[in-house]
Amino acid sequence: xxxxxxxxxxxxxxxxxxxxxxxxxxxxxxxxxxxxxxxxxxxxxxxxxxxxxxxxxxxxxxxxxxxxxxxxxxxxxxxxxxxxxxxxxxxxxxxxxxxxxxxxxxxxxxxxxxxxxxxxxxxxxxxxxxxxxxxxxxxxxxxxxxxxxxxxxxxxxxxxxxxxxxxxxxxxxxxxxxxxxxxxxxxxxxxxxxxxxxxxxxxxxxxxxxxxxxxxxxxxxxxxxxxxxxxxxxxxxxxxxxxxxxxxxxxxxxxxxxxx
Numbered sequence: 001x002x003x004x005x006x007x008x009x010x011x012x013x014x015x016x017x018x019x020x021x022x023x024x025x026x027x028x029x030x031x032x033x034x035x036x037x038x039x040x041x042x043x044x045x046x047x048x049x050x051x052x053x054x055x056x057x058x059x060x061x062x063x064x065x066x067x068x069x070x071x072x073x074x075x076x077x078x079x080x081x082x083x084x085x086x087x088x089x090x091x092x093x094x095x096x097x098x099x100x101x102x103x104x105x106x107x108x109x110x111x112x113x114x115x116x117x118x119x120x121x122x123x124x125x126x127x128x129x130x131x132x133x134x135x136x137x138x139x140x141x142x143x144x145x146x147x148x149x150x151x152x153x154x155x156x157x158x159x160x161x162x163x164x165x166x167x168x169x170x171x172x173x174x175x176x177x178x179x180x181x182x183x184x185x186x187x188x189x190x191x192x193x194x195x196x197x198x199x200x201x202x203x204x205x206x207x208x209x210x211x212x213x214x215x216x217x218x219x220x221x222x223x224x225x226x227x228x229x230x231x232x233x234x235x236x237x238x239x240x241x242x243x244x245x246x247x248x249x250x251x252x253x254x255x256x257x258x259x260x
Contacts, residue, residue: 001080001140001147001240003029009081010072012036012059012126015043017201018151019085021228022235023050026081034072034079036065036086036126052076059086059122069129078137080146082130083235087119087151087169091162112165119169120176123150127180127191134189143188147239150177150193154250157195158257170195174248181246190245192238197252199226219253226251 001007009026013019014035023033023046033052037043040056047054053075055068072079095106127148134146152173159167174193181191198204198215204225207215216224234251238244 001144001242003031003236003240005030005032007081008032008034008072008076008079009083010034010036010069010079010126010130011083011085012057012123013084013086013151015039015046015054017085017203018196018199018228018231019083020046021232022083022085023052025229025232025236026083027052031081032076034068034076036068036072059126060117062125065125065129069133073133078133079130080134080137080140081148081239082126082146083149083151083239084123084126084173085151086122086126088115089119089163089166090115091160092165093162094164107164115165116169116172119166120172123173124176131180131184131187131189135187139188142242144190144242145188146190148180148189148191149235149238150191152177152193152195152248154195154197154252154255154257157250160257161260177248178246185245190238190242192244192246193248194231194234194238195248195250195252196231197226197250197255199228199231201228218258219255222253224253226253 009031011019011023014023015037027033027050035043035047035054036057043054055071057064057068092107097104137145150173153170155163155167156170156174177193
């Protein structure tokens with residue numbers, strides 16, 4: 001797929017971090033970009049910068065997702081590209097004992113469900129609705145209609161302590177990427193996933209310098225945090241390379257996460 005002004009794209013979680021970097025890279029090719037995010041202030045500012053459109057949306061709410069796609073398509077037409085970056089995480093042990101009081105507690109199940117709903121179900125919700133729209137498009141070269149990029153995580157394969165919910169959600173994204181690619185193969189829609197390692201996103205930028213330095217040192221090579229622009233570069237390759245399909249790629253400097 002050639003990226004130019006004839007192409008419309010939706011980037012979820014597009015107001016910051018990996019999503020914002022991807023939106024900028026796509027817009028740099030003239031692509032008409034719609035940003036789905038909860039952060040209206042950042043989202044509106046970036047949409048203005050890129051000449052795109054911002055849609056405030058919680059990916060766990062079907063009505064909001066439907067409204068966001070309707071708004072994006074009214075502005076730009078049916079998207080041929082979907083990049084799923086919306087997600088969140090937490091760190092809570094499955095069961096633990098308070099070192100001071102001895103009180104035993106377990107991972108609050110409502111919190112576990114919330115992570116699954118955002119990271120896994122929310123991603124699938126956006127894929128299903130975007131793919132249904134892509135089926136209405138005319139075919140491009142090789143019969144292609146669209147391209148979808150999902151964001152999993154290295155935690156899908158080597159999650160750390162406290163990451164049961166996060167790892168499960170991202171393993172779900174990893175696990176569903178190939179079956180969805182197979183579901184859509186006869187319609188000319190490609191589906192791939194990226195498994196980022198430790199990236200310098202807004203969440204990490206708030207951490208103390210010594211923490212960031214320790215994380216960077218844990219990466220085999222290069223010994224630094226990943227740059228959102230590097231994620232965007234791989235997402236672009238997955239979109240533009242027509243033979244890239246059904247694949248999930250770690251982007252992590254060769255790191256394998258330790259238990260903690």
